[in-house]
Amino acid sequence: MKLGQATIKDIAKELNVSTSTVSRALKDYPGISDETKRKVKELADRLNYRPNAVALSLRKSKSFTIGVIIPEVVHFFFSTVISGVEEVAHANGYNVILVQTNEKLSREKSSIETMLSNQIDGVLVSYSRETTDFSHFKKLMDLDFPIVFFDRKPDLENTVNVTVNDYQGAYDATRHLVSQGYVKIAHLAGPSNLAISKRRKEGYLKALEDAGLSGRPDWIVECPSGSESESYQIAMELFKDKTDRPDAIFAHHDIVAAGAMIAIKKLGLKIPEDVGVVGYSNWQFSSMIDPPLSTVSQPGFSIGENATHLLLDMIAGKEPGYQRPQDVMLDTELVIRKSSLRVP
């Protein structure tokens, strides 16, 4: 009655037919006279009838809604992922419920609970930085609940994942620095408990090795918070010793790179002449800073699309014998701008 919303009952009463007839007429079921069909549809239109999705969910035990759990929307990367998710979901008649965890495990757990209460059909997850115990996800998987992890791959068996080839991305970035003649390449790394940090570091190390350069442990510095001010401090420290300092930086992401660039310029060093810099993620601002920042672009939109496709597959294919889909790993793209370009 809320909103004075018309229901199937109202239509039935007005037309002196049963609710089942109305229901069938509206969905073009066979075996309904054209006359009735016409009358029903006309009245439905006039009353501005709109099916009650809640009743449908209850009836069908299916809500046509998927949940998305992400750390934070403000991260440019995640907001592009969301766009990809929405695109595919809507195209397939699904709604999207979004929850941010703000990188908190407790939020993550409670989101899962509310989403389940709301009978969502499946969930896309990029887990929080705090999450090291994955049992809340394991429980879902044991119940065969459709779940796809993206970007951050959990330490669990039999998960479905859409990730980015971070190893390769880091490798390419580092190789590029080498090709520009930089030889003392430092790495500002991400939080050590995220697998992506580890993989990026490995790519970096491998590229050094392949180039015959020896890595310097003290030139790999973790940036736990990933803030600009943090990396500013770290870079200041790193470049303190004038006689023994890096000539390039590969940063775990663009904000970290930007903080370092500010420090480097403050020290009177020129980018890219004295120091080359490459970031990660291709944030919106990266092309606008001075000099424009070279970076590794992750296909956020495509990750969202792929993850959603996989999830919808899983939702559709829950019959016995259905095979869990294969993981997807997407390629990054090295975007070369001025900050790392000193060979014409």
Add this chain to the structure above:
Amino acid sequence: MKLGQATIKDIAKELNVSTSTVSRALKDYPGISDETKRKVKELADRLNYRPNAVALSLRKSKSFTIGVIIPEVVHFFFSTVISGVEEVAHANGYNVILVQTNEKLSREKSSIETMLSNQIDGVLVSYSRETTDFSHFKKLMDLDFPIVFFDRKPDLENTVNVTVNDYQGAYDATRHLVSQGYVKIAHLAGPSNLAISKRRKEGYLKALEDAGLSGRPDWIVECPSGSESESYQIAMELFKDKTDRPDAIFAHHDIVAAGAMIAIKKLGLKIPEDVGVVGYSNWQFSSMIDPPLSTVSQPGFSIGENATHLLLDMIAGKEPGYQRPQDVMLDTELVIRKSSLRVP
């Protein structure tokens, strides 16, 4: 049965009591023996019982869900608004359904439809750039459906709005440029069909007037798309004539400002010595570009909080005699950085 989720029925059967008893026991209703209560809760716990929110929605005609309609998550400003919305919604036991319109009117209309189908309790709207006809919102309001507009205020009677004092923000920004000795201040304006563009332009004009400066119509240029490349082009054009060009720019937002800055630097002009620049919105990147960009900061998080509070009020207070809440207008804050600072 999906997920093997336990229902009240399962508990009732197992314990040989009626479903009503179980329901009451779980909610600590009076008139249930402690013994029964204990047994019910224990079993519920053991079965991992979780109330079915869909059934509740249907029963109560209330979903404890609010919808948010925004143009695009990737806009830093909107993503901070979302955080504010989520914060307040979750604290009050509400879920958030998010839909992006990508600035498309058709998407906006269809979102409203699906949200209504899903029996959401209210909606927060920042309408699309394409929207000039507001009848789809009007229809809702006529039905007394709770709706709060934020940031973009529609041309409709009796709406509830949470906005930013854009007039004042623009005025402050322009005054600041004047105080720094700039006298030929151009304005890169926003899309002319958005009220915020108009108000910012008015604030700019008033500040010029108060300073005794005469505005130049040809120095007010609209940037319809708001992209960096667009404003680069426009700025190039604006500064073409060496003998008659602006000495400062007030831009409709930071991306526009950033594009202009690139053009200005390209022309060999120094910021802030030759040309002062102030943007709008305090995007994440604004502090990282060179020189750091002065800007007008909008309280996105607070807008989200305020709008959600108003909406929840309206949802709660739908009895007759309830007064529509007052609009809220939040103040901006001028963030002065190097791009506009030439007086020490």
Add this chain to the structure above:
DNA sequence: TTGTAAGCGTTATCAA
């Protein structure tokens, strides 16, 4: 071609 009735999970009302 149409109607009847049961059921999805929950709660409110009335009766016991």
Add this chain to the structure above:
DNA sequence: TTGATAACGCTTACAA
């Protein structure tokens, strides 16, 4: 202190 029943809006056997 507890139970039976109806109802929220819709679909779907089954019956007519």
